[in-house]
Amino acid sequence: MNEELIIADNLKVYFPIRRGIFLQTIGYVKAVDGINLTVMKNQDLSIVGESGSGKTTLGKAIVGLIRPTKGNVFYMFNNKNFDMSQNLPIEIRQSVQMIFQDPFSSLNPRLKIIDTLKEALEIRNIFKSRNDIIDYLGDLLQKVGLKREYLYRYPHEFSGGQRQRISIVRAISMKPKVIVLDEPTSSLDVSVQSQVLNLLQDIKREYDLTYIFITHNISVAKYMGQKIAVMYLGKIVEINEADNLINAPLHPYTKLLLSAVIEVQSEHVEKELKIGEPPSPVNIPSGCRFRNRCPFAMEICERTEPELIEHENALVACHLYSDLKNKP
Numbered sequence: 001m002n003e004e005l006i007i008a009d010n011l012k013v014y015f016p017i018r019r020g021i022f023l024q025t026i027g028y029v030k031a032v033d034g035i036n037l038t039v040m041k042n043q044d045l046s047i048v049g050e051s052g053s054g055k056t057t058l059g060k061a062i063v064g065l066i067r068p069t070k071g072n073v074f075y076m077f078n079n080k081n082f083d084m085s086q087n088l089p090i091e092i093r094q095s096v097q098m099i100f101q102d103p104f105s106s107l108n109p110r111l112k113i114i115d116t117l118k119e120a121l122e123i124r125n126i127f128k129s130r131n132d133i134i135d136y137l138g139d140l141l142q143k144v145g146l147k148r149e150y151l152y153r154y155p156h157e158f159s160g161g162q163r164q165r166i167s168i169v170r171a172i173s174m175k176p177k178v179i180v181l182d183e184p185t186s187s188l189d190v191s192v193q194s195q196v197l198n199l200l201q202d203i204k205r206e207y208d209l210t211y212i213f214i215t216h217n218i219s220v221a222k223y224m225g226q227k228i229a230v231m232y233l234g235k236i237v238e239i240n241e242a243d244n245l246i247n248a249p250l251h252p253y254t255k256l257l258l259s260a261v262i263e264v265q266s267e268h269v270e271k272e273l274k275i276g277e278p279p280s281p282v283n284i285p286s287g288c289r290f291r292n293r294c295p296f297a298m299e300i301c302e303r304t305e306p307e308l309i310e311h312e313n314a315l316v317a318c319h320l321y322s323d324l325k326n327k328p
Contacts, residue, residue, distance in 0.1 A: 003076070005178055005210055006039035006062060006096075010071035013057050017282065029281050031057040033234035034071070036308070039178070044204070044211040046225030046242070048218050048257065050278060053231040055214045056101075059180040062212060063098045064088075075178070090124060094174040101183040103163035107155040114151040117170055140169045143206075144199060161192035165199070172207055180212045185220070197223060218257050222246055230254050233281055233289045240314035250316040252294045288319065296320055 013032040016025045031054045039045050047055050060066040062073050064084035073084040075096055082092050100106045108116055118133050127133045138148035144165040155163060164184055171179050181200070185193040197220065204211060213224040221228050222242045230238040230251060238251040249255045278293070279285055285292055291301040300319050311321040 002043075003041040004038055005041050005076055006037070006212070007074040007076070007081075008035050008037040008058075008062070008071070009074065011035045011037075011058070011061060011068055011073060012070040013054075013061055013066055014069040027282055030234050030284060031281060032061060032068075033284075035234075035236055037229065037236065037239075039210065039212060041177075041210055042208070043227060044213065044225045046213045046215060046221035046228045047231055048215055048221040048228055049231035050216060050257075052233075052278060052281060054234040054281075055216075055231055056182050058231070059098065059182050059212065059214050061085075063096050063180050064093065065098070077177075094120065094124070095176050096178045096180070097171040097174055097176040098180045098182065099164075099167050099171050099184050102187055103160065103167045103184075104155055106167060107163060109155050112152055112154055113166055117151070117166075117173060120170075120174060137169065137173065140173055141166075144168055144203070159192075160188050161196060164188065164196055168199070168203060172203060172209075175207075176209065178210050178212065180214065181224075182214045183216065186216070200224070218246070230257065233278060233284055235289065235317065236308060236315075237290065237317045238314065239308075239316075244314065250311060250314060250321065251290075251318050252296055252320075253290050256293070 011032055012030070012034055014028040014030050017027045017029060018024060019026050033054070035058065047058065049055050057066060061068055062084065064073070067085045074081040075084055075092065077092055077095060082088055084096065114134065114137065117137050121127060121133050121136070127136065134151065137151060141148055141150055146162060146165055150158070158166065184200070185196050188196060200211070203209065211224060213221065215221050215224070218228070225242055227239060228242050228245045229236050230253060232253050238245065238249070238254050240250070245254065246258065249258055279289065287303050288294070288297070288301040288306055291297040294301070298319060304319070306317045306319050306322055308315050308317045309322065
């Protein structure tokens, strides 16, 4: 039976732009601009897109690190909806964890690993003694391929791959149901990336986790997610099963991303995809926000923003698949 875990409802996150002596608001960066998304239990979702597409902001809003400008993110726990932007019981809050891109910046350089990891466990007050916490964390370190004695070292004494493994321990020590992973391998050497990705897959199976995996690499997105959501300038433009999205992409932007790694088959082979640079999230184009880079842009794309609609068991926001495309 499918079980909903995370529901984003018309989620918007805008950051004000302030200028002048009195710091007046002159505009907004629309990092996340009206996203509707549902993540099912054990159906890992990868979120892919270029830098500046809003992926990280969406991830932080999901775990409650950023308060939405509008809309909500709900987490389903024991058949009840909990708004992640509100003050929640620690049991609920720790059920949704996040692993960040840079493990060093997420670890306190002044604290030994044991002191960083045990803080949240002490708050929950579920262990009888400090020794119980040490044994628990030591076992988790061994599960991710590290030694128990590493608990008594400082973050600077580890390699990037080791620090990311420590971040994984911190996340799973809370016994979460959902983990948002924000490009957890992008700062690592290529030789280490595959090791960490394989470890994450093993951890997921052992702890019955659901991943929301944020990446700019569509190949990694396919490896880590059963479904892939493609983001562009704060919007989701396509959601599909990973294999289907890779083999038969619908949205022109998805084809652009794929063209960097594989040869994309298209019905319109004479039309070349325009790589270029995305517009500023401060000055988003009218209508379809991808139209300035799209070789299939039509008149309707200038005046009407496409909605996310169902097409061939996928969701796509493009007028190529809309009933409006032939209307004046």
